[in-house]
Amino acid sequence: MGKRALLVRGGALPTSSGFGRAHHATVQRLKSGLVSGWEILKEIDHKIDDAGPLKRLRRRWFSHPSIVQKIANQQQPDLIHITDQEQAHLVPKHANCPVVVTVHDLFLFDPTEMQTSWGSIKIGDRKTGIVRRMDLQRLKKGLRRADLAICISQATADHLSRLIPEIPTAIVPNSVDVDARDPRKNLRSRPHLTEDSLHLLIVGSEDRRKALGFVLDVIGEIDSDVRPQIVVHKVGAESDSFAEKRLKDHASRLDVNLTWHGKVEEEDLIALEQHCDALLFPSAAEGFGLPVVEAMASGCPVLVNDLGAQNEHPPPSCILPPFDISSWKDAILKMNQERIARGSTNRSPRIDLIESASSYSIESISSFHNDAYAAAIELKK
Numbered sequence: 001m002g003k004r005a006l007l008v009r010g011g012a013l014p015t016s017s018g019f020g021r022a023h024h025a026t027v028q029r030l031k032s033g034l035v036s037g038w039e040i041l042k043e044i045d046h047k048i049d050d051a052g053p054l055k056r057l058r059r060r061w062f063s064h065p066s067i068v069q070k071i072a073n074q075q076q077p078d079l080i081h082i083t084d085q086e087q088a089h090l091v092p093k094h095a096n097c098p099v100v101v102t103v104h105d106l107f108l109f110d111p112t113e114m115q116t117s118w119g120s121i122k123i124g125d126r127k128t129g130i131v132r133r134m135d136l137q138r139l140k141k142g143l144r145r146a147d148l149a150i151c152i153s154q155a156t157a158d159h160l161s162r163l164i165p166e167i168p169t170a171i172v173p174n175s176v177d178v179d180a181r182d183p184r185k186n187l188r189s190r191p192h193l194t195e196d197s198l199h200l201l202i203v204g205s206e207d208r209r210k211a212l213g214f215v216l217d218v219i220g221e222i223d224s225d226v227r228p229q230i231v232v233h234k235v236g237a238e239s240d241s242f243a244e245k246r247l248k249d250h251a252s253r254l255d256v257n258l259t260w261h262g263k264v265e266e267e268d269l270i271a272l273e274q275h276c277d278a279l280l281f282p283s284a285a286e287g288f289g290l291p292v293v294e295a296m297a298s299g300c301p302v303l304v305n306d307l308g309a310q311n312e313h314p315p316p317s318c319i320l321p322p323f324d325i326s327s328w329k330d331a332i333l334k335m336n337q338e339r340i341a342r343g344s345t346n347r348s349p350r351i352d353l354i355e356s357a358s359s360y361s362i363e364s365i366s367s368f369h370n371d372a373y374a375a376a377i378e379l380k381k
Contacts, residue, residue: 002037002038002039003037003038003039003078003079003373004038004039004040004041004075004077004078004079005030005038005039005040005041005077005078005079005080005081005373006041006042006044006071006072006075006077006079006080006081007023007026007027007030007040007042007043007044007081007083008043008044008045008068008080008081008082008083008087008090009023009043009044009045009082009083009084009087010045010046010060010064010086010087010090011045011046011047011048012045012046012047012048013048015266016237016263018104018290019083019084019086019104021174021290022083022084022102022104022152022174023083023084025174025175025362025365026081026083026102026369027040027043028175028362029175029362029365029366029369030369032362032366034362034363034366035366035369035370035373036366036370037370038079038370038373041075041077041078042071042075042077044067044068044071046059046064057131060089060135061089061135061138064090065089065090065092068080068090068092069092069093069094072092072095072096072097073096076096076097077097078097078098078377079097079098079099079100079373079376079377080092080095080097080098080099080100081099081100081101081102081150081373082099082100082101082102082146083102084101084102084103084104085101085102085103085104085105085106085109085139085143086108086139087101088101088139088140088142088143088146089135089138089139089141089142090142091142091143091145091146092145093145095145097380098147098148098373098376098377098379098380099145099146099147099148099376100146100147100148100149100150100372100373100376101142101143101146101148101149101150102149102150102151102152102172103143103149103150103151103152103156103160103169103287104152104156104287104288105156105159105285105286105287105288106156106159106160106163106287107123107124107209107285107287108124108125108136109124109136109139109140109163110124110159110163111123111124111125111126112124113126114284114285116284116322116323117323117324117325118211118214118217118323118325121208121209121211121284122208122209123209123284123285140164143164143167144164144166144167146167147168147376147379147380148167148168148169148170148372148375148376148379149167149168149169149170150169150170150171150172150372151169151170151171151172152171152172152173152174152287152288152309153171153173153286153287153288153289153309153312154171154309154312155286155287155308155309155312156287156288156309157169157171168375168379170368170371170372170375170376171368172365172368172369172372173288173360173365173368174288174290174293174360174365175360175361175362175364175365175366176290176293176294176297176357176360176361176362177297177361177362178297178354178357178358178360178361179361180270181270181273181274181294181297181298181357182297182298182299182354183274183298183299183349184299184349184354186270187274188267188270188271188274188275189271190271190275190346191268191271191272191275193231193275193276193345194231195345196229196345197229197230197231197257198229198230198231198277198332198335198336198339199231199233199275199276199277200215200219200230200231200232200233200276200277200278200279200280200332201233201235201272201273201276201278201279201280201295201300202215202232202233202234202235202279202280202281203235203236203269203279203281203291203295204236204281204283204291205236205237205238205239205243206236206238206239206240206243206244206246206247207239207243208284209283209284209285210282210283210284211282211283211284211305211323212234212247212282213247213250214282214323214325214328215232215280215282215328216232216247216250216251216254216256216258217254217325218325218328218329218332219232219254219256219329219332220254220255220256221325221329222329222332222333224255226333226336227255227256227257228257229336230256230257230332230336231257231258231259232251232256232257232258232259232280233259233261233272233276234247234258234259234260234261234262235261235262235263235264235269235272236262236263237262237263238262238263244260248260269294270298273294273295273298273300274298274299274300274349275346276300277301277335277339277347278300278301278302278303278332278335279291279292279295279300279301279302279303280302280303280328280332281295281302281303281304281305281310282303282304282305282323282328283304283305283307283308283310284305284307284308284322285307285308286308286309286310287308287309288309288310289304289308289309289310289312289313292304292310292313292314293313293357293360294357295353296313296314296350296353296354296356296357297353297354297357297358297360298349298354299348299349299350299351299353299354300349300350300353301318301335301347301350301353302314302318302353303318303320303328303331303332304318304319304320305319305320305321305322305323306319306320306321306322307322313356313357313360314353314356315352315353315356318353
């Protein structure tokens, strides 16, 4: 029998959410047997429901932590793994085994405001109510009780080291099912994409940190005789109807062709990645930047701001000066010229990007996962 990991989170978030997707990837690695010598003892979570705010708070602060402590005492796992920092308060106060917490980002723990040539961008929210401030204190105390923080990128590890330097860190990036996205192995049918157009994909919420409006501003700077040839496809669950309307109105004012897909099924997203001309990812800050790696695994060219963690993934040719409208405009125009020159709506997959993305395959990341658990056990001795 291998060592047993107790996986812990709060609500059972779906894979359409970032935390839900990352939790699922952790489960997948352990169930596959690729994290050598480890197996899942149990998963602890609760249903997402419409309970009132007081009931949710009691469950979050009292009943759920009590359940975690009780099961840990009863079943004596070899390691407890809390799969996102928003549940760090669940780190038991009395643990007989190592406890690790996956830290995706620290934007809510350490909010800031970034000044860019595109304007100021808030990273996290400084204006929080008293309950949330109390909650954040519990999260920070819980994180300090952990034996190891598993960070999903070097950028996140660096941020944590500045914020809480006493916590040991290990880097275990998010894993991606590269084979499922590789168009050489699993090519999806071309979605409805108009002919004779450059199709650009953006993935994310409407939060200003994601800077989707920046893409619209860049395309709005392109000459009016070329701009109609460019179509922007927006994918991602909406933050709210106001934010959606704001971006749609902005696109309309700039005369930018915007196709709003909203939340889509995974297969539909992969089809867009495989057939669009590029993914544009101008985010101001990321814990990891999963859409970039997923697009790369699909053979899709990517353009990213030289910021956050998204700049850790693609080759230098895909990384642009942050919020430099001129550089982004030139890169898009170059893609459009290449589309016209090849005389076909079907671009070839970028094999170099697929190969780069393979370093984030389940098999590759499992070795980092194993090393992190081994480090936690060593630290507990």
